[in-house]
Amino acid sequence: VTPVLVVIASALAAFALVRRARRGAPADGAERLLRGVTVLALASGMAVTTVAALLLALGSPDAAAAPPVVAGAALACAAAGLLAWRARRTGDALAAPLPVPAGPGAGRLLPAGVAVACLAVAAAFVVRTANEPNGHWDAFTFWNVRGRMMLRGGSDPAVVFSSRLHPVHPDYPLHVPGSVATAWWILGEDAWWAPALVAAVWLAVLAAATGAWAAKERGAAAGCAAVLLLLAAPHVVACASWQFADVPLAATLALSFAWLRAAWLGPGPAAGGALALSGACAGLAVWTKNEGWPLLVSLALVVLARPPPPLSRPRAVLRFLAGAAPLALVTLAFKTALVEPNDLVKGAARPGAWHALLDLPRIGRIAGAFLAEPFRSTHWSFLFPAALGLALLPRRGPARPGSGAAWAVVLLVTLAYGGVYVLTPHDLEWHLVASLHRLFVHLWPAVVVLALARAWPRLAGESTPQSQVNPGPITV
Amino acid sequence: MTPTRPGGPRSWAQTWRAAAAGTLVALSVRHAFLVSTRETAAQAPIDRLYAPLARAMPRTETYVEYVQDREEDHAAKANRRMAQFAVAPVILVDREPGSRWILAWSDDPSRLEGLGAERGGRLVARIEGGFALFERSPR
Numbered sequence: 037v038t039p040v041l042v043v044i045a046s047a048l049a050a051f052a053l054v055r056r057a058r059r060g061a062p063a064d065g066a067e068r069l070l071r072g073v074t075v076l077a078l079a080s081g082m083a084v085t086t087v088a089a090l091l092l093a094l095g096s097p098d099a100a101a102a103p104p105v106v107a108g109a110a111l112a113c114a115a116a117g118l119l120a121w122r123a124r125r126t127g128d129a130l131a132a133p134l135p136v137p138a139g140p141g142a143g144r145l146l147p148a149g150v151a152v153a154c155l156a157v158a159a160a161f162v163v164r165t166a167n168e169p170n171g172h173w174d175a176f177t178f179w180n181v182r183g184r185m186m187l188r189g190g191s192d193p194a195v196v197f198s199s200r201l202h203p204v205h206p207d208y209p210l211h212v213p214g215s216v217a218t219a220w221w222i223l224g225e226d227a228w229w230a231p232a233l234v235a236a237v238w239l240a241v242l243a244a245a246t247g248a249w250a251a252k253e254r255g256a257a258a259g260c261a262a263v264l265l266l267l268a269a270p271h272v273v274a275c276a277s278w279q280f281a282d283v284p285l286a287a288t289l290a291l292s293f294a295w296l297r298a299a300w301l302g303p304g305p306a307a308g309g310a311l312a313l314s315g316a317c318a319g320l321a322v323w324t325k326n327e328g329w330p331l332l333v334s335l336a337l338v339v340l341a342r343p344p345p346p347l348s349r350p351r352a353v354l355r356f357l358a359g360a361a362p363l364a365l366v367t368l369a370f371k372t373a374l375v376e377p378n379d380l381v382k383g384a385a386r387p388g389a390w391h392a393l394l395d396l397p398r399i400g401r402i403a404g405a406f407l408a409e410p411f412r413s414t415h416w417s418f419l420f421p422a423a424l425g426l427a428l429l430p431r432r433g434p435a436r437p438g439s440g441a442a443w444a445v446v447l448l449v450t451l452a453y454g455g456v457y458v459l460t461p462h463d464l465e466w467h468l469v470a471s472l473h474r475l476f477v478h479l480w481p482a483v484v485v486l487a488l489a490r491a492w493p494r495l496a497g498e499s500t501p502q503s504q505v506n507p508g509p510i511t512v
Numbered sequence: 513m514t515p516t517r518p519g520g521p522r523s524w525a526q527t528w529r530a531a532a533a534g535t536l537v538a539l540s541v542r543h544a545f546l547v548s549t550r551e552t553a554a555q556a557p558i559d560r561l562y563a564p565l566a567r568a569m570p571r572t573e574t575y576v577e578y579v580q581d582r583e584e585d586h587a588a589k590a591n592r593r594m595a596q597f598a599v600a601p602v603i604l605v606d607r608e609p610g611s612r613w614i615l616a617w618s619d620d621p622s623r624l625e626g627l628g629a630e631r632g633g634r635l636v637a638r639i640e641g642g643f644a645l646f647e648r649s650p651r
Binding site for chain 1: 523525526529530532533534535536537539540541543544547548597
C-alpha cells in the first residue's frame, strides 16, 4: 500500500505544482498535453525520491508496511489532494500568448500518419523487448540491477550503493533505478516486464512532449510533423527498448526546452511559472543522468543572458533555480553524502588532466566523431543532417522570439558533452563508440522542434505570416 | 483543426508535404519490419535465475560465494556474469570462502551437487541455466 500511496501523493503534488505555475495561462490542446506529461514526469521524480528515502530509512519494503508508515503516506496523500484541489482554481485569465500563424491545419492525414508511426514504433519496441527482455548491457548491468539493490540492499548505503559489483556505477542518479524499484515494490515481485514498461512510458512521454512543444510553437500540424520526424529515427526506439536512461533524459530535456520556450511565447505574466517548470524538468534531468548537469547549467546561463520578457534578469534566474533546486539538491546530497565520485570526476581531478584541453589532435578526433554521428544511417536514417539542413534554410517571416536562446542551449550542451570527452580518463575511441550515439538522442527532440519551428513558414507555404493568425480556442 | 485545403486542386506544396510526411511514416514502418524479420537469439530473462534465488534466500543476506567447475570458458564467464547481475545486491564473491550461501554453476548436472558439498553446503535449490544454491550451516 505504501508505494501506491506515495505514487498517488506525488501525482497530486505534481498536478498542483504545474497548475499553480501556469495559473491563468490559456490552456489549448498543446498546453494541456504539455502540462499532462510534465505532471507525469515530475510525479515520477517525486515518487522515486520518496521511495528511495523510505527504503534507505526503513531498510526494507516489509518495514514500510508498518501502520505508522502507511498512516504517514496516507496523510501525505490527503495533503497533496488538498493542494491539488486548491490548485484547480485557475485564477484570472491572463493575456493570450503570441498567436500561432495559421498555416495548413493538421487535417486528417497527419494525425493518421502519427497513429501509424506510433503503432510501428510500438511494434518495434515489443519485438526488441521480446528478444532482450532485460534490455541491453547498461540496463542489466546497472540501471535495473540498481533498482534491485535499492529494494533489497537494506538501509546500509555501503551495500545499496556498493561498488563491489563491477561495473555497477553506484554514483549514477536514482530516477530510473528508483522507478523500476517502485514498480517492483508495487507488484511485489521483480517482474521482468516492469523495467520494459517504464521504458515504454518514457518513450511515450518523449513523443508527447516533443509534439506538444512543436504545436505550441507552430500549431497542431507542426506538432504532428515533429512526432513523425522524432520517431522516424530508428535509434530512438532502439534506445528505449534497451531500457537505458537516455530516453527518459531526452524526455526531461524536451520538457525543459518546451517550458523555456513557453516563457518566451507568453503570456508575459505566466513567464515566471513557465521558467520554474523548465527548471523543475532540468532538475529531473539531473536526477535522471549525469548529462542533466550540462543542460541545467546551460539553461541557467541562457536565462541569465537573455531573460524572457517581461521578467528582470534576477527574477528570471531565481524562478528557474527555484524550480530546479529541489531535485538538483537531492542529487547533490546523494552524490556527496552517499556515494564516491565517479571515474570521470576522478579522472578530471588527476594531475595534468586539464592539459588535454590544449591537445588539438584529440579535440580534432572528438569533433570528427561529433560530425560523423548524425550521418550514421542505422541510427538516424540521415534525418539528423536533414533536420539541421532545415534549420539552415533562410527564414521566411519574422523569427519566433527567444528561439536563438534555445539554440544557444543546444550548442552549450553539445560543447559540454565534447568537453567530457576531452577530459575522459578512458580510452577515447572506446568512450566515443560507447556513448556518443546516445548523447545525440538527448538532443534530437530539441533539434527536431527548433528546426521545424524555424522552417515551418516555408514548409507550410505561408506567404504572409503576420496577415493570418490563428489564436485558437482560448480556454482557461 | 482546420481543413488541409478548402477546395480546389492539390498544390505542389501540399503534394510535397504529403510526400515528406509519408516518407517519415514509411521509415518508422520499415524499421519495425526490419526488426521483426531479423533473426536474433532471444535472451532468457535474468529473473528465471533471480526469482528462485530470491525465494530461497532471506532479503537480509549480503554475500554469496560463487564457484564453478571450469575457468576461462566463454559459457562459464557468461553465466557468471548473468549470475552476478541477477543476485545483486547479494554481492557475489569469487573465491572468498566463508559466506553462508554458495552459488555454483556447472554445465554437467552430475558435478553440480559436488561443487557445493565439497565446500560444506547443503543444496537449497536448483536453478535454470546450470546453477544451484547451497547453504552452509551457521557457525
